[in-house]
Amino acid sequence: MENTAAQRKPRVLSLIQPTSVPTLGNYLGALKNWKKMSADNDCLFGVADLHAITVRQEPAQFRKQSTEMFALLLAIGLDPEQSIVFMQSHVPQHAQLGWLLNCYTQFGEAARMTQFKEKSQKHADNVNVGLFAYPTLMAADILLYQANFVPVGADQKQHLELTRNIAERFNGVYGSTFTVPEPYIGQVGARVMSLQNPTQKMSKSDPNPKASVMLLDTPDQIMKKFKSAVTDSEAVVRCAPGKDGINNLLAIYTCCTGKTMEEAEAEFAGKGYGEFKTAVAEAVIEELRPVQQSFERVIGDKAYIEECMKKGAESASRLAQRTLSKCMKKIGFKQI
Numbered sequence: 223m224e225n226t227a228a229q230r231k232p233r234v235l236s237l238i239q240p241t242s243v244p245t246l247g248n249y250l251g252a253l254k255n256w257k258k259m260s261a262d263n264d265c266l267f268g269v270a271d272l273h274a275i276t277v278r279q280e281p282a283q284f285r286k287q288s289t290e291m292f293a294l295l296l297a298i299g300l301d302p303e304q305s306i307v308f309m310q311s312h313v314p315q316h317a318q319l320g321w322l323l324n325c326y327t328q329f330g331e332a333a334r335m336t337q338f339k340e341k342s343q344k345h346a347d348n349v350n351v352g353l354f355a356y357p358t359l360m361a362a363d364i365l366l367y368q369a370n371f372v373p374v375g376a377d378q379k380q381h382l383e384l385t386r387n388i389a390e391r392f393n394g395v396y397g398s399t400f401t402v403p404e405p406y407i408g409q410v411g412a413r414v415m416s417l418q419n420p421t422q423k424m425s426k427s428d429p430n431p432k433a434s435v436m437l438l439d440t441p442d443q444i445m446k447k448f449k450s451a452v453t454d455s456e457a458v459v460r461c462a463p464g465k466d467g468i469n470n471l472l473a474i475y476t477c478c479t480g481k482t483m484e485e486a487e488a489e490f491a492g493k494g495y496g497e498f499k500t501a502v503a504e505a506v507i508e509e510l511r512p513v514q515q516s517f518e519r520v521i522g523d524k525a526y527i528e529e530c531m532k533k534g535a536e537s538a539s540r541l542a543q544r545t546l547s548k549c550m551k552k553i554g555f556k557q558i
């Protein structure tokens with residue numbers, strides 16, 4: 223039986239790019255919330271492989287990373303029987319709606335996106351149209367499924383605002399078509415910072431390997447990275463303005479242990495940074511251990527991964543087509 227609107231659980235959707243193994247930032251800012259929200263919402267989670275080619279990818283590596291990212295989504299505990307887990311490129315409606323939404327987005331709006339400005343600087347030799355249209359494809363990802371909530375890190379807030387504007391504009395012209403989504407940004411972990419430059423976010427593409435903890439790093443690598451994390455000279459473990467390195471480590475620690483900031487500060491009162499850094503590293507190692515063990519199991523079972531991909535593609539496509547057809551009809555495309 224089809225759920226009525228009144229019975230329907232909130233719909234939650236989010237995607238992640240397969241541009242490398244995710245960082246601890248991706249995990250604490252997004253993936254951990256995905257798992258939490260999957261228990262009592264109607265969820266779709268995906269690998270944003272179409273978005274990834276806005277930066278040049280080496281084909282064999284790209285294929286491998288996309289599969290690994292999908293496997294990681296299963297490894298963090300997303301259950302394909304409960305949530306729809308899919309690859310964006312397996313659902314052609316994303317690119318189709320993306321094109322339509324390009325025609326309802328102003329050039330100036332897209333040009334204002336901070337991420338576009340940053341990425342055009344970083345990849346100055348490849349400022350392609352896809353990079354510019356990245357946020358309209360992201361809007362399509364969200365609006366296709368009539369998502370109510372989108373769990374993301376703080377860096378995606380501006381893209382969510384643009385998505386809301388596009389949805390409201392379209393609804394204003396054609397009548398109610400798209401649900402206007404809300405970002406869901408956690409209070410801690412929404413912006414995990416680089417371990418080497420704690421005024422910058424931890425990023426998959428940071429060339430300094432010490433700056434980011436990757437989800438599949440060994441315990442030894444994790445410990446070393448935290449031990450070399452940049453802090454300050456005050457030698458007091460407390461959360462305060464200007465103490466970017468310590469604030470970041472405290473946020474990571476509270477996120478992994480579930481302790482409050484006050485509890486964490488009390489625990490390390492009178493203790494040195496060395497001891498604190500070791501405790502943060504240990505908390506992260508424990509947090510990631512089950513994910514890593516589960517990843518080892520899943521990645522070895524290619525048949526299972528493909529079966530899950532097919533199932534996800536079918537279910538996502540069915541939902542996506544409903545919205546795409548509705549939207550095309552409203553615009554005035556001739557239906558057959």
Ligand code: TYM
Pocket residue numbers: 235236237238239240247248249250251252253270273359360363364372373374375376377378411412413414415423424425
């Ligand atoms: P991506 O692949 O860069 O990152 C995936 C998720 O991780 C979050 N994140 C962080 N959170 C906290 N601290 C950090 N240092 C950190 N770095 C990244 C991101 O906010 C994101 O939630 N455009 C998106 C992918 C996307 C998407 C979508 C997301 C495509 N379509 C539709 C939501 C809905 C991106 O590049 O995320």
